[in-house]
Amino acid sequence: MKYRFLRVLPVILLSVPLCSCGTSFMKKDEKIKTATVPSVVVGDSVATTAGMGSRDYQATAINDTVRAPDVESSLEEKIIYFEYDSSKIPEKFLNLVRLHASNLVSDPGISVTLEGHSDERGSREYNLALGERRAMSVRQQLVLLGVSAGQLTIVSYGEERPADDGHNDAAYGINRRVELRY
Amino acid sequence: MVVCLIACPVLTSAGNLVIKIEKGVVKPLLIGVIPFKTGDEALPFQFSKIISRNLERTGLFSSIPLKDMPQTALSRSVNFKSWTALGVENLVAGEVKRKGVEQYEVEFRLLDTYKKSTLLGYRIPFDPSNSRFVAHKATDFIYHKLLGKQGAFTSLLAYITVVKNSEKRKVYRLIVADSDGYNPRTIVKSYEPLMSPAWSHDGKQLAYVSFESKNSAIYLQNLSDGKRQLLVSGKGINSAPSFSPDGTRIAMTLSRDGNPEIYLYYLSTGQLERITRHGAIDTEPSWSPDGDTLIFTSDRGAGAQIYSYKFDGVPPKRVTYNMGTYNVRGRYSPDGRKIAVVHGGDDGYQIGVLDLKSNIYEMLTTGILDESPSFAPNGSMIIYSTMTDKGSQLAAASVDGYMQQTLEQQVGEVREPVWGPLIR
Known part of the structure; x- marks a missing residue:
């Protein structure tokens, strides 16, 4: 798995946004170059992103050098943590999302459930919606990186399934998350 | 992967003013409830x-502790003077x-110590299974006689x-219990989360959300x-059920079209109407008692606020203004004049009550994480969940803001209390 990932890395880097604006990085006022990415080459085979009308989608090209990730990214890492009341993917988790994107692109047969969660503050129903919004945010990013939407399922648990049962900021930070469940 | 599904039914528009009320301003009525012989x-x-x-839970009464009672058992005569000397008006x-x-x-009487007369008396047969119900019924009689209002006990x-x-x-359970938290009965038990219980208006059914099928x-x-x-x-999300007062529809939140929206589910046909x-x-719909208005939480404007919709095609109007950026989970009072909300701010989350006519907004509770307000069916009290050192527990506050208290401690976390209707 890792080996396959390494070969796909250069292509993936090309298709990753420069900024980390999460759900909103396609805003008009941002000065980013866009490019059409018809397919992603994986080893000997060509994994296309066809089937979802994405042959001519817009992806943002980056032209800076690769930045060392803040988080040790490996496919073993399957959780993205969020800020309070935010569904924007924090910059330090973008590499992790990229990694999973390349993994999913490399094998369209893999599917993953994006499980959105929130901390316990505020109303349960609003938090259920917030958890979904976080999962949507990760899905949008994965799709922009070439993953077929058909590989992705979203479910929100809101605040109902905390990773940490504590009632403090440390617990809340761990609970605001999207888990990728293969 | 092991699937752990077990969920089985078990028997059984103008600005709002913010006022922080200080508790204990009004002196409650002193009453003596003498141990029954x-x-x-x-x-x-x-x-x-x-x-x-x-x-006592209503905040309107204070009962004399046993040790301070001049008489702890009434034989034939009541020494009225000894009670009036303590300011006790009723026994x-x-x-x-x-x-x-x-x-x-059980036979009981309500006495007026100043008039030296019996205000009411009842004899009620019972068996051990309904003894608490009979005690609540007795409280209803007493409450109604002294205040002229219907009790909700x-x-x-x-x-x-x-x-x-x-x-x-x-282990998650949906519980139904007496209004004082006693006599709990498990309605549903599951290893997956349960949430958002909602009463039908006849009190015969509960709608709720279960994650037993992994969503x-x-x-x-x-x-x-x-x-x-x-x-x-x-x-997507399938949540936040709320019965219409006429019992024909359930308002709910669904995100099947890609985003959380309010829908109406027609119970007779199973059809859905998007609102x-x-x-x-858009989530947490709640009906006005006359069924003409639906309020819900939305973050379409500044922060998360309460909006109202009148089923007339006019875009929803914002209800909560000048109350900060987080006012959610609105619930109407039974008379339709007030809305209880969860208010989030620098001091955490508390329950506030907005008077729809005067636009006066009162903070009712003082916890750090108070949630899920629900009015008693007679409008006198609000039950909610509050964070304690033992986790989430139930608490009740009088709507005038003078009293708030935690209900009897339960094992584990207790959350999302919803008060059922009055059954006559």
Whole structure:
């Protein structure tokens, strides 16, 4: 798995946004170059992103050098943590999302459930919606990186399934998350 | 991967003013609830205790502690003077008698110590299974006589509990209990989360959300026979059920079209009607008592606020203004004049009540994490969940803001209390 990932890395880097604006990085006022990415080459085979009308989608090209990730990214890492009341993917988790994107692109047969969660503050129903919004945010990013939407399922648990049962900021930070469940 | 599904029905527009009310301003009425006589044998019923706690919970009464009572048992005569000297205007006294095997009768009177007269008296037969109900009924009589308002002591509460079992696994339960939190009955038990219980207006059914199929889904269940039906499931969020007052529809939140929106589910046909169309989060619908208005939470404007919709095609109007950026989970008072909300700010989350006519907004509670307000069916109190050192527990506050108290401690977490209707 890792080996396959390494070969796909250069292509993936090309298709990753420069900024980390999460759900909103396609805003008009941002000065980013866009490019059409018809397919992603994986080893000997060509994994296309066809089937979802994405042959001519817009992806943002980056032209800076690769930045060392803040988080040790490996496919073993399957959780993205969020800020309070935010569904924007924090910059330090973008590499992790990229990694999973390349993994999913490399094998369209893999599917993953994006499980959105929130901390316990505020109303349960609003938090259920917030958890979904976080999962949507990760899905949008994965799709922009070439993953077929058909590989992705979203479910929100809101605040109902905390990773940490504590009632403090440390617990809340761990609970605001999207888990990728293969 | 191991799938752990077990969920089984078990029997059984202008600016709002913010006012922070200081508690204990008004002196509650002093009342003496004398321990009920039980003849020669000790009986396990706690009529006087249940009645005095019921009355105290309203914030309108203060009952004299046993040790301060000039008379702890009434034989033939009442020494009225000894009570009026303490400022006690009313006395409740009674007796429990055995009438047969598992058959009893309670007799009680409400006395006016100044007029030296009996205000009311009742004799009610009971058996051990409904002794608490009879005590609540007795409190209803007393409350109505003294205040001229209907009591809600016989109404029921529904709420969710979370308890870890011996294998440290979380067990979720939907519970129905008496209005004082006693006599809990498990309605649903599951290893997957349960949330958002909602009463039908006849008190015979509960709608709720269960994650037993690995996503939120809305179920409807009879209290009498435990039969249940899956109402809405499928892609996205299926949550926040709220019965229309006429019982024909359930408002709910679904995100099947890609975003959380408010829908109406028609119980007779199973058809869905979409109400909101906005890219923001729209959730937590709640009906006005006359059924003409739906309020819901939306983050379409500044922060998360309460909006109202009148089923007339006019875009929803914002209800909560000048109250900060987080006012959610609105619930109407039974008379439709007020809305209770969860207010989030620098001091955490508390319950506030907005008067729709005057636009005066009062903070009712003082916890750090108070949630899920629900009005008593007579509008006198609000039950909610509050964070304690033992986790989430139930608490009640009088709507005038003078009283707030935590209900009897339960095992594990207790959350999302919803007060059922008055059953006559």
